[in-house]
Amino acid sequence: MYRVVEIEEVVTETPTIKTFFFRDNSEPQPGQFYMIWLPGVDEFPMSISYIGEIKGFTVKRVGAGTARMHQLQKGDKLWIRGPYGRGFRISQKKALFVGGGSGMATLAPLIDMMPGDVVIAARTRDELLFRKRFAGRKVYLATDDGSEGFKGFAHELVEKLLHQEDYEIIYTCGPELMMRKIIDIAISKGIDVQASLERLMKCGIGICDSCSINGYRVCVDGPVFFKDELVKMKDLGKYKRDKAGRRVPL
Amino acid sequence: MLSFTLNGLRFKNPLILASGILDESGETMLKVIEHGAGGVVTKSIGRKPREGYENPVIYELPYGLLNAIGLANPGIENYGEEIKVAKKGGVPVIGSVFGSTVEGFVYLAKKMEEYGADAVELNLSCPHAKGYGMEVGTDIALVEEIVEGVKKEISIPVWAKITPNTENLVKIAKAVEGADALVLINTVKAMAIDIEAGMPVLSNKFGGLSGPCIKPIGVRAVYEVYREVEKPIIGVGGITYGRDAIEYLMAGATALQVGTAVYLRGIEVFSLIAKEMEEWMEKHGYAHFTELIGLAQVR
Numbered sequence A: 001m002y003r004v005v006e007i008e009e010v011v012t013e014t015p016t017i018k019t020f021f022f023r024d025n026s027e028p029q030p031g032q033f034y035m036i037w038l039p040g041v042d043e044f045p046m047s048i049s050y051i052g053e054i055k056g057f058t059v060k061r062v063g064a065g066t067a068r069m070h071q072l073q074k075g076d077k078l079w080i081r082g083p084y085g086r087g088f089r090i091s092q093k094k095a096l097f098v099g100g101g102s103g104m105a106t107l108a109p110l111i112d113m114m115p116g117d118v119v120i121a122a123r124t125r126d127e128l129l130f131r132k133r134f135a136g137r138k139v140y141l142a143t144d145d146g147s148e149g150f151k152g153f154a155h156e157l158v159e160k161l162l163h164q165e166d167y168e169i170i171y172t173c174g175p176e177l178m179m180r181k182i183i184d185i186a187i188s189k190g191i192d193v194q195a196s197l198e199r200l201m202k203c204g205i206g207i208c209d210s211c212s213i214n215g216y217r218v219c220v221d222g223p224v225f226f227k228d229e230l231v232k233m234k235d236l237g238k239y240k241r242d243k244a245g246r247r248v249p250l
Numbered sequence B: 001m002l003s004f005t006l007n008g009l010r011f012k013n014p015l016i017l018a019s020g021i022l023d024e025s026g027e028t029m030l031k032v033i034e035h036g037a038g039g040v041v042t043k044s045i046g047r048k049p050r051e052g053y054e055n056p057v058i059y060e061l062p063y064g065l066l067n068a069i070g071l072a073n074p075g076i077e078n079y080g081e082e083i084k085v086a087k088k089g090g091v092p093v094i095g096s097v098f099g100s101t102v103e104g105f106v107y108l109a110k111k112m113e114e115y116g117a118d119a120v121e122l123n124l125s126c127p128h129a130k131g132y133g134m135e136v137g138t139d140i141a142l143v144e145e146i147v148e149g150v151k152k153e154i155s156i157p158v159w160a161k162i163t164p165n166t167e168n169l170v171k172i173a174k175a176v177e178g179a180d181a182l183v184l185i186n187t188v189k190a191m192a193i194d195i196e197a198g199m200p201v202l203s204n205k206f207g208g209l210s211g212p213c214i215k216p217i218g219v220r221a222v223y224e225v226y227r228e229v230e231k232p233i234i235g236v237g238g239i240t241y242g243r244d245a246i247e248y249l250m251a252g253a254t255a256l257q258v259g260t261a262v263y264l265r266g267i268e269v270f271s272l273i274a275k276e277m278e279e280w281m282e283k284h285g286y287a288h289f290t291e292l293i294g295l296a297q298v299r
Ligand SMILES: Cc1cc2nc3c(=O)[nH]c(=O)nc-3n(C[C@H](O)[C@H](O)[C@H](O)COP(=O)(O)OP(=O)(O)OC[C@H]3O[C@@H](n4cnc5c(N)ncnc54)[C@H](O)[C@@H]3O)c2cc1C
Pocket: A033, A042, A044, A045, A046, A047, A048, A049, A058, A059, A060, A061, A062, A063, A064, A065, A066, A067, A102, A105, A106, A197, A198, A199, A200, A201, A223
């Protein structure tokens, strides 16, 4: 059953990303997600981007559902169910966080809870998400077009940073190809890694199989997966399943 | 205590994964098998790829689930690989198919046989897809023709899954008696309205109810049909704990399917129920589960 929550504040983060703040007495872990229903429009998964008494969803506009959500304002309602899935496991290891695009939304509450350096990556300067959120630590920026910070892809910056510092674990969320590259780097360097994956979700509760990747259900076994699982995901970065369940190239 | 043979197929236990739950991809079915399922039924597969309905397609209730996935499936031509992978699990893999005509069902069933499925389950009963399932499943003459048609064309066992959403349950069961086993029940046609939104929750409006709340309907259906039909019955609907499995057996089921309980208790539900059944039988002095079949029938 859904709970109805009221939007208390909307913050425009980038030209395509907004954060919606609300109150709800659930107690999510970083990396967990909710299903948001906009009656008559759509239902879709969203990570929690702020944890605490005031919670947040940070939403990138990609299709009809998220476009409708971007029209919502203070006082409007959201229908939510969750929290669902397995979140990040906090570790004592020296950490590097790598978020690409809206993937930063998923990582942010984890970063709030533990030390480590941060890489924020985006296509272009205006799309860098949460660049002011993490005060008092090293934040590296990367843009594909070089409009700010490192010019190039996130994984290229990560390789460079790994020469400078002895990171023991990488936490990542972002476009799948970016995560695939970062996981490969972590494997080859013998560094630990946790990644939050994104797949088409219908039920969100582990029964429909639409989100599965190589036998792992992203909605309940993940969305955060650990290194020993990630190494077994042959389809990661290569194949996905479409709405009909066909295995198609990413 | 739990192994048996049905239609010549060897099962290590009578707890088979129900169609439509974690059975679109071969690799997921393998996971379910690793967690103790005695067999797996695939998602219902049709002629063409189908995306299914828009979200929401599922609604969680305190007593079960309401779903209208809309027969989403990759289409039969894309399904061979999934069967091949699922077969690595070493338990019977039953290919579920849906269609709207005799020819349609025959085509799909032959493909399933060709892909290596151990049996075919005809979905004559999905309550929420227009022109399929239940609409087909309540046409007594048509279901009979479908079953006869498929039986003639393939040599692997044919299971007929029928709908509870009819007053003619027993008539339909008799009409499909040509099948090697009957599977009952599918979900019960239902609706939920969100009163804050003032509209039905499912995008399809109607859906199928499953889980603990439909168990009494399933048990009744199995009990009624057992008295009238000679063929083995596979009971499904709300089986969540060992005691539910025992109840279905006593009503007359020979084997069982488990769906919604995967959500309620996790993927390990198959080994959990198997253990609970064994414990109950030990305590009550039964050596094999088949001793329980039809025990509650009052003659
Ligand atoms: C566990 C999980 C957590 C998520 N957390 C967040 C989050 O915190 N913030 C956030 O902004 N998004 C998040 N997403 C992604 C979000 O769910 C989708 O962007 C959303 O479902 C799109 O819905 P829509 O109706 O707007 O687009 P649709 O109408 O479903 O799709 C429109 C178009 O966008 C494309 N599309 C759909 N999904 C994506 C995607 N994820 N990336 C790129 N293109 C896509 C489609 O292929 C289609 O062409 C998360 C997804 C998952 C699985």
